[in-house]
Each structure stands twice: as C-alpha cells, then as structure tokens.
Amino acid sequence: MSNELTSLGIIFTEFYYWITVVLMFLIHVGFCMYEVGASRYKSHLSTLMKNTMLIPFVTITFYLFGWWIYFAFINGPGINGGLVEGVGEWSSPFSPLMGAHMGGGTDPGAGDWARINGVFWAAFLLFSWTAASIVSGAVIERIAAGAFWILAVAIGSVFWVIDAAWGWSADGWMVQLLGYHDAYASGVIHAIAGGFALGVLMVLGPRIGKFGPDGTPRNIAPRNPWLVTIGVFLIYTGFWGFYVACNIPMWDVQAGDEVFYSATNIYLAPTTLSAITFNFLMSLSGGLLVGYAVSKGDPFWTYSAGLAGIIAASAGNDLYHPVQALFIGAVGAFVAYKLHYFAERNFKIDDAVGAVAVHGYAGFFGVVVAGFMLWGYPSSPNPEYAVITPWGQFIGAIIMFFVLGFLPGYILALILKMLGVLRIPIELELVGLDIAFIESEKSDERLVNHSIRQEIMKLK
Amino acid sequence: MSTGSFENWTGNISEIGALYPFESTVPLLIVIMFCFWILFQIGLLMMERQRFSEDAKRNTAARLKRLIKREGQGG
Numbered sequence: 001m002s003n004e005l006t007s008l009g010i011i012f013t014e015f016y017y018w019i020t021v022v023l024m025f026l027i028h029v030g031f032c033m034y035e036v037g038a039s040r041y042k043s044h045l046s047t048l049m050k051n052t053m054l055i056p057f058v059t060i061t062f063y064l065f066g067w068w069i070y071f072a073f074i075n076g077p078g079i080n081g082g083l084v085e086g087v088g089e090w091s092s093p094f095s096p097l098m099g100a101h102m103g104g105g106t107d108p109g110a111g112d113w114a115r116i117n118g119v120f121w122a123a124f125l126l127f128s129w130t131a132a133s134i135v136s137g138a139v140i141e142r143i144a145a146g147a148f149w150i151l152a153v154a155i156g157s158v159f160w161v162i163d164a165a166w167g168w169s170a171d172g173w174m175v176q177l178l179g180y181h182d183a184y185a186s187g188v189i190h191a192i193a194g195g196f197a198l199g200v201l202m203v204l205g206p207r208i209g210k211f212g213p214d215g216t217p218r219n220i221a222p223r224n225p226w227l228v229t230i231g232v233f234l235i236y237t238g239f240w241g242f243y244v245a246c247n248i249p250m251w252d253v254q255a256g257d258e259v260f261y262s263a264t265n266i267y268l269a270p271t272t273l274s275a276i277t278f279n280f281l282m283s284l285s286g287g288l289l290v291g292y293a294v295s296k297g298d299p300f301w302t303y304s305a306g307l308a309g310i311i312a313a314s315a316g317n318d319l320y321h322p323v324q325a326l327f328i329g330a331v332g333a334f335v336a337y338k339l340h341y342f343a344e345r346n347f348k349i350d351d352a353v354g355a356v357a358v359h360g361y362a363g364f365f366g367v368v369v370a371g372f373m374l375w376g377y378p379s380s381p382n383p384e385y386a387v388i389t390p391w392g393q394f395i396g397a398i399i400m401f402f403v404l405g406f407l408p409g410y411i412l413a414l415i416l417k418m419l420g421v422l423r424i425p426i427e428l429e430l431v432g433l434d435i436a437f438i439e440s441e442k443s444d445e446r447l448v449n450h451s452i453r454q455e456i457m458k459l460k
Numbered sequence: 461m462s463t464g465s466f467e468n469w470t471g472n473i474s475e476i477g478a479l480y481p482f483e484s485t486v487p488l489l490i491v492i493m494f495c496f497w498i499l500f501q502i503g504l505l506m507m508e509r510q511r512f513s514e515d516a517k518r519n520t521a522a523r524l525k526r527l528i529k530r531e532g533q534g535g
Contacts, residue, residue: 053504060497064490093490096478105465105477144512146505153501421505425512431523436515439523 009250010112016249017119023241024126028055030234031133035140037227038300038353040220042432043141050145051136057149058132058156062125063098066157067091070124073165080173090117123245124164127189128156130242134193135409137353139200141207141433144424147416154412155196155405163188163404167396170268170380179379179386180396183265184246184276184314186366187400194360195405198349203413204422206350208429217344220352222300232303236284239310243276243317253381267380271318278322283313283329290330294337304354305333308362312336315370315393319377328369336362360401367397 032051039047058066068091075081090097090113096105098121103114132152139148167174168188174180182188211217222228247263253270254260262270287309288302295301312332313325320328340357343349351357371393379388386392416422424433432438461467463481 057497057501060493064494064497093493094487096483096486099486100479102473102476102479104473104475110477144505144508146508149501149504421509425516425520427516427520427524428512431520431527435520435523436511439518 010115013249014115014119017116017123017245020241020245021119021122021126024123024130024238024245026234027126027238027242028129028133030231030236030238031130031137033227033231033234034353035137035231037224037229037231038137038222039140040223040432042434042438044434045437046145046433047140050140050143050148051133053145054132054136054149054152054156055129057153058128059125061153061157062121062128062161064093064157066128066161067098067121067124068093069158069161070165070169073162074169074172076166076173080176124161126245127164127185127242128160131160131189131193131196132156134190134355134359135197135200138197138351138355139204140352142423142429143200143204144421147422150416151196151200151409151412154408155193159196159404159408160189160192163192163400167400168266170266171382174396174399175267175379176382176385178392178396179388180392181267181370181374181377181379181388182315182367182396182400183267183271183318184243186311186313186315186363186370187397190311190314190359190363191367191397191400192363192405194356194358194363195401196409197351198343198356198360199406199409199411200413201349201351201356202347202410203417206348207352208426210350211348215348217341217348217350225299229299229303232307235307236310239280239307243280243314244273247271247273247276255381265318269318269378269381275319276317279313279317279320279325280310282322282326283309283317283332285309286326286329286331287312287333290333291337294334301337301354304358305337308333308336308358311359311362312366312369314363315366316374319374324373328366328373332362332365332369335365360405364397364401367393367400 028051032048035051036044036048068088071087071091072084074084077083089095092098097110097114097117099118101110101114101117103110103112132155135151135155136148164172166172167178167180167182168185169175172180207220209218210220246266248266248268249263250261251264251268252259253262253264253268263272265271284306288306291302291305291308295305309329309332312335313320313328316328317325336354336357339361340351340354343356344351349356368390371388371390374388375390377388379385379392413422423429428435465478465483466476
C-alpha cells in the first residue's frame with residue numbers, strides 16, 4: 001500500500017464492494033415489505049420476524065463455513081478434483097484475515113486480500129440472504145419459523161454456495177467442463193432458490209382455503225398492495241448493487257505481456273458497467289410491459305414480472321445487446337406467469353408470492369436462453385475451458401434448479417415434517433400466527449383503558 | 461502493555477497484521493460461536509413449539525370458539 005496508484009486501485013475495490021453491500025441491504029428490506037404485504041393481517045408480525053431472523057442465522061453460518069465452501073468446493077469435490085487446499089488461509093473462520101487486518105505480519109495469504117476479504121465476504125453473504133429470502137416468501141402463513149431458519153441456513157450457507165463454487169467462480173468445474181455462463185446469477189441464485197422453494201412447498205402443502213374441495217385454486221390477494229409494490233421497487237433498487245457485486249471492478253484482461261484494465265464478470269472475462277446498466281433497464285422494461293399485459297394490469301404481477309424480466313436476462317446481461325435483453329426479459333416474464341398458474345392448477349402448488357415462478361422458472365429459462373444466444377462464446381479467459389453451448393447451459397440449469405435446489409429443499413422439508421416441526425398447528429393457522437401478540441395487545445389496551453376510566457372518574 | 465499486536469502507530473504500518481485484540485483467543489471464540497449458533501437454532505425451534513402449545517391452550521382455543529360461533533350464526 002505504499003504505491004499511490006496501486007493503493008488507489010485496492011481502496012477503490014474495497015469501497016466498490018462495500019457500496020454493493022449497502023445497496024443489497026435494500027433487497028432484504030424489499031423482501032420483508034413484500035412478504036408482509038402479501039400476508040393476511042393475522043400473520044403480519046410473524047411473517048416479518050420469520051424473514052428478519054434469517055439474517056443472524058445465515059450470517060453466522062456463512063462466516064463459519066459458507067465462505068470456505070465457496071473456495072474449497074470448486075472441483076465438486078469429486079467431479080474435477082478434490083477439495084481445494086489452502087483456501088482456509090483467508091476463508092476459514094480461524095483465518096486472521098476474517099477480521100480487521102492491515103495485510104502485514106506473517107499471516108499467510110495476507111497483503112491486498114486483507115482489505116478486500118471482508119467486503120467480498122459480505123457481498124456474497126447478501127446473496128445468501130437473498131436466496132433464503134426468496135424461499136421465505138413462498139411459504140408464508142403456514143411454515144414454522146424454527147423450521148424455516150434451518151432451511152434458510154441450508155440454502156443460504158450451503159447449497160447456493162456450492163452452486164456458486166461450481167458455476168459462478170473463475171475456475172468452477174461447471175465453467176471448465178460445461179462452459180457454464182451465468183454472469184448475474186439467473187441460475188446460481190434465482191433458479192436454485194426457486195427450485196428449493198418448490199421442493200419445500202411440495203412437502204409443506206397449501207394454505208387452508210387456497211384450493212376448493214374440487215381443487216380449484218382461489219386467489220388470496222395481497223392484503224397491503226402498497227407495501228408489496230414498494231417492496232418490489234426496493235428489490236429493484238437493491239438489484240443494482242446485486243449486479244455490480246457480480247463484477248470485478250478492475251482487472252487486467254489482456255493475455256500476454258500487454259496490459260488492458262477493464263471491469264470483468266465473475267469469470268474474469270471483460271464487460272462494462274454500461275453494458276449491465278443498459279441491459280438491466282431494458283430487461284426490466286420488457287418484463288414490466290408483458291407482465292402488465294398478461295396479468296391485465298394486476299399490480300402484484302406487473303411488479304413481479306419486472307423482476308422476472310431482469311432475472312431471465314441476467315445470465316447473459318454482460319454480453320447481450322439491450323434490445324436482446326428487452327425481449328428475453330419480456331419472454332421470461334411471460335413464461336414465469338404462465339408456469340405459475342399451470343403449476344398451481346395442475347400440481348396444487350401454493351406459492352404465495354410467485355417466488356418459484358419469478359425466480360425459479362424465469363431463472364431456469366434465462367440460463368437456457370443464454371446457451372443459444374451466446375453459443376460458441378468463451379466461458380472464460382482461459383482458452384482451455386469449454387465454450388458456452390445450449391447443452392452446457394441446459395445441464396447447468398438442471399443442476400441449479402433440481403439437483404442443488406429442488407432435491408435438498410424437498411428432502412430437508414420431508415425430514416422436518418417427519419420430526420413434526422415443519423408446519424404450524426392447524427388451529428393456529430386458522431386464527432393467525434399473531435394471535436398471541438394480538439391478544440396481548442388487547443389485554444394491555446384493556447388495562448390502559450381501565451386506568452383512563454379511573455382517572456376520569458376521579459375528575460368527576 | 462497492549463492487548464493487541466502493537467502499542468503505537470509510529471512503527472512500520474506495513475508490518476501490522478491483525479488489528480483486533482486477544483488474537484490468540486480467536487480459535488476458542490469460533491468454537492463458542494459454533495455452540496452459540498446450534499444453541500439458538502435448536503433453542504428457538506423449541507421455544508416456538510412451546511409457544512404453539514401455550515397458544516393452543518389459551519389464545520387459540522378462545523379465538524376458535526368465537527370464530528365457530530360466528531360461522532354458526534352466519535350459517
């Protein structure tokens with residue numbers, strides 16, 4: 001840090017990721033608002049606490065083992081090699097670099113990384129919160145919070161991190177062998193979280209009253225459309241941080257002796273902030289337009305479709321033309337909307353906020369479409385790695401949605417169900433999860449009113 | 461005396477490593493944190509089951525009775 005220009009680059013990178021963390025915090029605020037707005041009055045507070053409390057559980061476990069998994073599981077292990085050794089020097093909780101560190105001393109792996117480690121860790125952690133929060137929305141009003149927090153740790157600190165190691169790191173085995181490309185996490189965050197939510201939903205079952213005796217689905221509309229819409233607006237806002245966090249701000253991308261600095265995607269391949277700014281806004285627009293049209297102006301689905309549009313284009317938004325991003329976003333939103341109602345009608349899936357559709361189906365679609373759009377593109381600056389292909393992306397989408405998402409969600413939910421801790425008691429579901437709060441508030445209010453009446457009597 | 465690895469900022473900054481105090485206790489803190497996590501993960505689950513059973517005895521039963529009565533009047 002004694003050279004001014006080098007220091008500037010390092011401190012800029014540190015600040016860059018710190019800003020992304022602040023912005024991504026808004027995603028969680030948005031998810032909380034969205035979920036509470038979608039729930040009924042009798043379960044508002046419990047819905048809020050269920051999502052809020054995933055923060056400490058996922059944060060602690062991501063510190064304990066999530067960050068290490070990302071670096072150690074790049075080869076599977078067992079698919080393209082074993083566990084990567086030595087990564088614990090900066091990513092294990094016992095590493096001195098997992099705390100305030102100036103980069104000096106004799107600690108192995110210290111140096112510039114000492115300044116970046118914490119902000120980079122936090123950027124990944126906020127992705128973990130998002131993955132868990134996606135699941136949280138789908139299961140509102142009937143899952144037990146204690147069971148949900150176990151599932152949140154599983155998706156947030158284990159399964160999405162494994163998929164990131166495999167398909168969202170410069171040397172992940174999926175990048176090397178399949179040419180997997182998913183720059184802004186259509187698959188590695190959204191498809192996996194959507195698949196996980198679907199697995200949990202299949203075991204958990206629908207809310208009481210969601211389906212009629214003949215199986216006809218009924219709409220349980222959001223109780224507070226303002227909270228829902230502002231919540232999704234905040235998710236859009238936080239998504240800017242999410243996108244930028246998927247990049248590396250400065251990297252020498254020139255092979256050989258020459259030097260060329262650029263922003264890169266997570267695979268260290270060149271892109272620009274302008275590219276993702278164009279494409280983010282265009283894919284959002286495509287999703288919003290189609291969402292509004294297909295849902296006949298339903299605000300809930302219009303906003304959700306905007307999100308689905310971004311998610312559908314995210315896998316290739318580092319390289320697409322803005323008009324391509326627009327149409328991919330539009331089609332992705334259409335697919336998500338139609339599949340949501342198809343699954344609801346035919347498989348009795350009660351996805352309360354459309355999370356499986358918006359994240360899972362749109363994410364899956366986005367990964368597959370990138371295979372056709374970017375067919376033959378290099379997946380990495382390393383020329384020995386596989387190029388992007390439709391089949392590589394399709395296998396990748398299956399791994400994300402089913403292998404690392406659906407299956408663990410289904411199995412874990414099944415175990416929790418067998419232990420009798422997955423779903424809240426039926427009586428509580430009927431009267432609402434907030435019954436204890438509501439009764440306690442009523443009781444307090446009665447006491448206060450009684451005191452007020454006594455004071456009035458004294459005055460008389 | 462200092463609880464950290466340095467006693468002033470006048471030395472060579474580039475030689476400073478960890479900034480936090482009691483560096484040698486970190487492994488023990490990590491083990492305690494692991495136990496802390498497990499304790500809360502299981503503890504809050506148990507606490508919730510306890511609350512469910514209390515609700516069933518008090519609040520839920522009374523509220524359900526009112527709901528059933530209202531449904532009966534409606535029917």
